Every structure is written in structure tokens, then in C-alpha cells.
Amino acid sequence: MRTAVDASTIGEAWFGVARRILADGVASTYDGRATRELLLVALRVSSPDPSDALIERWAPPERRAWMRANFSSRARVAELGDADSYATRLFDYAGTGLDQVRGVIDRLRADPASRRAAITTFQPLSDTAYVPCVSLLDFFLERPGLSLVAYCHSIDFGTKGFANLVELAQLQRAVADGVGSPVGELTMLVKSAHVYDVDRESIRSVLEGDA
Numbered sequence: 001m002r003t004a005v006d007a008s009t010i011g012e013a014w015f016g017v018a019r020r021i022l023a024d025g026v027a028s029t030y031d032g033r034a035t036r037e038l039l040l041v042a043l044r045v046s047s048p049d050p051s052d053a054l055i056e057r058w059a060p061p062e063r064r065a066w067m068r069a070n071f072s073s074r075a076r077v078a079e080l081g082d083a084d085s086y087a088t089r090l091f092d093y094a095g096t097g098l099d100q101v102r103g104v105i106d107r108l109r110a111d112p113a114s115r116r117a118a119i120t121t122f123q124p125l126s127d128t129a130y131v132p133c134v135s136l137l138d139f140f141l142e143r144p145g146l147s148l149v150a151y152c153h154s155i156d157f158g159t160k161g162f163a164n165l166v167e168l169a170q171l172q173r174a175v176a177d178g179v180g181s182p183v184g185e186l187t188m189l190v191k192s193a194h195v196y197d198v199d200r201e202s203i204r205s206v207l208e209g210d211a
Contacts, residue, residue: 001042001189010165010186011054013043015210018157018203021195028194030154035194048148048169048186058206059162067163071171083130086167089121101171104139105178112141112179134164139175145182148172154192158199164188 003020007013017038025036055064069075069085074092076082084094091099104117119137136151150168155161169186176183195203 002040003038005043007045008047009052010045010048010169011052013045014157014162014165015054015207017041017043017193018195019207021157021193022204030194034197037192037194039192041190041193043188045186048172048183050166050169050173055162055166058210063159064163064166067167071167080130084123086121089123090119094123094126101175105175108141108179115140141181142184145184146176146179147184149187152188152190155190156196157193158195158203
């Protein structure tokens with residue numbers, strides 16, 4: 001990876017990546033909108049608690065609520081062209097009844113050394129206009145507990161990245177509980193970590209406010 005950010009908490013990870021984007025990001029575009037972008041970012045969180053003080057203080061609650069609904073409701077997401085929600089992709093893949101979260105829990109309970117406890121959120125037969133930003137979730141057991149690696153093709157660290165981190169940490173905790181394991185590290189591998197130009201000053205204000 002070209003950029004690595006290590007943090008203790010998901011809030012520190014959000015701030016760390018956002019600071020690097022503002023400092024070192026290059027001009028780019030995403031779906032025709034101007035951004036500052038870093039390519040190939042790896043962030044690692046040693047203690048990924050979804051109840052994060054930095055995020056609760058600084059992240060807009062409506063953004064967190066929107067992502068929470070995406071991960072918990074199987075209703076289609078109007079803002080994404082009526083695409084399937086993450087909840088559908090995780091718990092009812094492509095409407096087939098396949099619960100992928102239950103599947104990785106069962107696999108790890110049967111074989112704690114498994115390296116095939118993975119979830120895909122991409123539904124290629126129906127995702128013709130939209131590809132989910134969080135595309136692959138890979139769970140595995142190591143000391144001190146259940147770790148998660150998430151591959152993401154693009155994450156907006158101005159207005160959504162914090163919410164992605166909360167939901168991934170929540171999902172990781174649920175799988176760890178299902179396996180009967182403590183929670184280990186959370187790693188995100190992000191191809192395009194960016195902040196939209198229209199959000200640059202607002203995220204800069206947040207970062208400066210916490211300095």
C-alpha cells in the first residue's frame with residue numbers, strides 16, 4: 001500500500017486518513033465530482049469499538065443514521081439508484097435467502113483456522129450501475145481475537161468513512177460474539193480514499209476543532 005495509517009480506535013483512523021488526504025491527496029474526480037484522492041490506503045485499527053467518542057462528537061448524526069439503515073434494513077437504497085442495501089447483501093444475498101454472516105460464523109466455529117470465512121457484497125448480475133464501496137469482508141481468527149480485513153474500492157472520508165468504520169466494527173463484533181471470540185484488529189484496504197472538494201473545508205474544520 002502507498003499510504004498506511006495505524007490507529008487505536010476507528011475515530012482516530014478516520015481522522016488520520018482524512019488528514020493525509022488533505023495534506024497529500026491529488027486532484028481527481030469521482031462520478032464527475034471533484035475530489036482530493038489518495039490511492040491504495042491501508043488503515044489498521046487495533047481496538048475497533050463501534051461506540052467511538054470522536055465519531056459521536058464530530059460526525060453528523062444523520063450520516064451515521066443513513067449508514068446504520070443501509071446495514072440494518074433490507075429496503076432498497078433510493079440514494080443509490082434503488083440498489084440493494086448492505087443488509088440484503090449480507091443477510092439475504094441477491095434475495096436468495098443466503099445469510100453470509102451466519103455462514104462465516106458457522107465456518108469459523110467448525111474450523112477456527114479457516115482462511116475462507118469471506119463475504120462478498122458485490123452482486124454482478126444486478127449491480128450494473130452501482131458497485132458497493134465495501135466489496136469484500138474477510139474474517140479470520142488470530143491472537144488476540146477475530147480480525148476483519150475489508151476491501152473497499154472507494155471510501156469518502158469526508159462525509160461517510162466514519163460511518164463505514166462504525167458499521168464494520170459493529171459487524172466484526174457480531175461475528176466475534178457468534179464465534180465466541182474477543183475482537184481483534186480491523187483493517188481496511190481502500191483503493192480510492194477521497195474527500196469531495198465541496199466537503200474539504202467542513203472536514204478541515206472538524207480536524208482543526210479537535211486539534
